[in-house]
Amino acid sequence: MSIRFSFGGDEHIFGEVSEEMSLASFFTGLSMTKAVRDANIPGVTEICPANASFQIRFDPDKISPQDLLKELQSFEAAAAQSDETLETRIIELPVYFQDPWTHETGQRFRERHQDPSSTDLEYSARINGYATVEEFIAAYSGQPWFVSMVGFVAGLPWLYQMVERQRQIEAPKYLRPRTDTPKLTIGHGGCFAAIYSVRGAGGYQMYGVTPAPIYDPTRQVNYLRDEMCLFKPGDIVKFKAIDRAEYDATLEAIEANTFAPTIRPCTFNLAEFNRDIAGTNAKLMELLDGR
Missing domain, CATH: 3.30.1360.40 (Gyrase A; domain 2)
Incomplete structure (x- = not known):
């Protein structure tokens, strides 16, 4: 090209x-x-x-x-x-899907949405061919994502799902942007996931929140002291679906500054990935299983 x-x-x-x-x-x-x-x-x-x-x-x-x-x-x-080989990292990020905060925000802006009668998750599950929200969340968190860019807002990662193109989850942005989005919202627009590093306006579909800070200009968060942004292009991210109890427990650990996301070094080769997507992803996620 x-x-x-x-x-x-x-x-x-x-x-x-x-x-x-x-x-x-x-x-x-x-x-x-x-x-x-x-x-x-x-x-x-x-x-x-x-x-x-x-x-x-x-x-x-x-x-x-x-x-x-x-x-x-x-x-x-x-x-x-x-040679399209990258020495990088795989990062596991906890996500509380179907949380009350993005749900409340979404309800305040339904007139700006394609389907005011459903939630963002219900709408996205339906247009992507999933029978239930639970199946959609399982697909969303079941395979890794590739950080292709960090920016637009400081520390905000753009993530590209590492599956065959025909299996990629896609969803349009809101018809008109919201004036509010909770901090650390997991959003989706087009083929990209994004994590809102700060509270603010936005138009992506909202699926959940992570308790883990991803941007800290003060460098007080223990795992963000060397770099104020958690992500960089080339990182690989695996979402881990958690419930409210796990979310609250993680928040307590974050407030005590004892939490750190699981991060493992890895090698990613594009040619190998294209030859065997499922096998490559399985090997990457095995690195997290070792803890």
Whole structure:
């Protein structure tokens, strides 16, 4: 695939790998941003990878836009031939699905929803072909998700479900955005899951909440002292469905600063994943089972 480059004002170059999200597009974009970082090009000030694209910010007094564009184009062939192997982490995140807080919020904004007579979970289960909400939650939490981007709001991860494309859960955003979303809501829009790092406006379908902080600019949370954001592109996430008692117990541990999510190092190879998706996912999730 050929990357489509465009200029954003006087200080940015945007590279679009693909108009649709895929892990192959993500890996090409990741390879490009790594190449830019490793080249240490004079004048480059910021490198921002996204789902199937990337953006480079530069100082035009130190490098001209056309010269930087030539540099980026010189990396394209190598990026397309990268071995697509990533040393990364798998993170288990507890999620309280069908919680009272996203339910209450959803009820306040039903007139903005495609189906005001049902909840977000009921609507999403139905349009994805699941007979019950419980079956939908089992599918949602039963397979891992790939962090393809962190941003839009500080610390907010975008997650792409690691299943065959025809099995991916999809749901549209609200017809009109809400003016409120609880902090740490698990939301879904299009093919992406997202975790709202802070309370605020939003339009994604709401399925539950995690008790675990994912963003802490004060760095007081014990597992966020080195990095204020829990996630980074390339991380793999497994949702663990919990009930209200487990949610409350986890909150107590968080308040005592004794909780930390289960995180294991792992290697992800895209070619192996495409050859055997179920087998690759099973091996990844076995890493969590060892605790």
